[in-house]
Structures are given as structure tokens and as C-alpha cells.
Amino acid sequence: MQTKAAKQALIDAGRWVSQQGWVPATGGNFSMKTDDGFVVTASGFDKGYLTPEQFLELDQQGNIVSGDGKPSAETALHLKLYELQPQSGCILHTHSVAATVLSRFIRSDSFAVTGYEMQKSLSGIHSHLDTLSIAIFDNDQDIPALAERVAKHHQTHPITHGVLIRGHGLYALGNSIFETRRHIEGLEFLFACELERIKLEGAVK
Numbered sequence: 001m002q003t004k005a006a007k008q009a010l011i012d013a014g015r016w017v018s019q020q021g022w023v024p025a026t027g028g029n030f031s032m033k034t035d036d037g038f039v040v041t042a043s044g045f046d047k048g049y050l051t052p053e054q055f056l057e058l059d060q061q062g063n064i065v066s067g068d069g070k071p072s073a074e075t076a077l078h079l080k081l082y083e084l085q086p087q088s089g090c091i092l093h094t095h096s097v098a099a100t101v102l103s104r105f106i107r108s109d110s111f112a113v114t115g116y117e118m119q120k121s122l123s124g125i126h127s128h129l130d131t132l133s134i135a136i137f138d139n140d141q142d143i144p145a146l147a148e149r150v151a152k153h154h155q156t157h158p159i160t161h162g163v164l165i166r167g168h169g170l171y172a173l174g175n176s177i178f179e180t181r182r183h184i185e186g187l188e189f190l191f192a193c194e195l196e197r198i199k200l201e202g203a204v205k
């Protein structure tokens with residue numbers, strides 16, 4: 001995709017995720033592969049009201065080639081995820097309440113679900129009987145270190161649809177912005193269902 005069109009697609013995605021309440025304050029960051037490299041959101045802006053000036057353009061190696069301000073503080077994690085999953089074309093990082101709370105509630109290193117028809121919104125999942133597993137990593141202000149932990153985990157448990165960062169949010173991957181948006185919407189639905197189920201089960205204990 002051309003850079004200008006990629007920025008507009010991310011602006012539209014930002015408005016949508018903001019309307020869903022999944023990028024409060026200045027939370028979240030977005031990136032997409034382009035014909036020349038990548039575009040990534042600049043740091044510190046409200047992702048619901050992005051403008052074309054609030055992006056940086058990176059070359060294929062992730063070096064800044066144009067744009068003002070600082071790239072997202074989490075750019076290194078985006079670049080690592082593209083390296084691990086080269087077919088990925090777009091990464092959207094969100095901070096929903098459900099992803100934040102559930103990733104803290106679950107003590108193990110993955111969110112695993114089965115039994116939901118909505119699992120089929122995720123590429124490669126064809127039955128509610130399949131088990132969907134999303135890895136959870138402890139949060140870290142050292143983003144390159146976090147990216148290295150993700151890479152190490154990927155060697156034994158390949159990352160497919162996304163990762164959760166504990167108490168922080170979701171990184172969703174897809175081969176296009178359309179697939180990534182679908183993955184976010186499907187995953188957020190599943191997170192919300194699981195939160196409701198946990199609350200109901202707690203109430204009857």
C-alpha cells in the first residue's frame with residue numbers, strides 16, 4: 001500500500017477503536033507495512049483523532065526516514081512482531097478494559113479459550129472446539145527487552161493473532177488492516193465473554 005493510503009487507513013482504524021473505548025487517553029499505537037517500509041504513529045497523541053502529520057515513516061530496516069516528533073515508544077515491539085511473523089501487514093495495539101483486566105486476572109502465560117463460535121473470526125480457526133491461545137507477557141518499560149522475551153517465546157509457541165501484555169493491552173496482528181481489525185474485534189468479544197463468565201462463576205461460589 002502507498003504511504004498516504006496507509007496513514008488514512010490507520011486514521012480510520014484509530015477513530016473506530018477509539019469509539020469502541022479501546023484506546024483511552026493517549027493509549028495505543030498503530031503501524032502498517034507500506035511499499036517503502038513502515039508507517040507508525042508518533043508518540044503521545046490521542047489515537048482517535050490522528051492526522052497524517054502524526055505518523056513517522058520508517059524504511060524496511062526500521063530507520064526513521066521522515067516525520068516529526070518521536071515514533072511510538074513501543075515501535076521496537078511492532079518491528080519485532082513483523083520480524084517474527086513476516087506475513088503480517090498491520091499491527092494495532094489497544095488498551096481495552098477487558099484486555100487490561102483479564103491479562104492481570106490470568107496468572108498463567110496465556111489466555112486460552114474454547115467453546116465460542118466467535119473464535120472463528122480469527123484466521124485459521126474453523127471450529128468452536130478448537131483452542132485459541134494468546135500469549136501473555138509481563139509488562140516492561142524496557143520495550144526492547146519485552147520484544148526479546150516475545151521473540152524467545154515465539155521459538156516454542158509461534159505467535160499468530162496477537163499477544164497480550166499484562167495490565168497493559170493487546171497487540172493484534174493480521175496480514176492486512178482488515179484482518180487485524182477483525183482480529184481485534186473477535187478477540188475483544190472473547191475477552192468480554194470470559195470476563196462475564198468469570199464474574200458469574202464468582203457470584204455463584
Ligand SMILES: CSCCC(=O)C(=O)COP(=O)(O)O
Nearest residue numbers: 026027028029043044072073
Ligand atoms: C497512557 S498510554 C502509555 C503508553 C502506551 O502504552 C501506549 O500505548 C502509547 O504510547 P505511544 O508512545 O505510542 O503514544
Ligand SMILES: [Zn+2]
Nearest residue numbers: 027028093169
Ligand atoms: Zn500501550
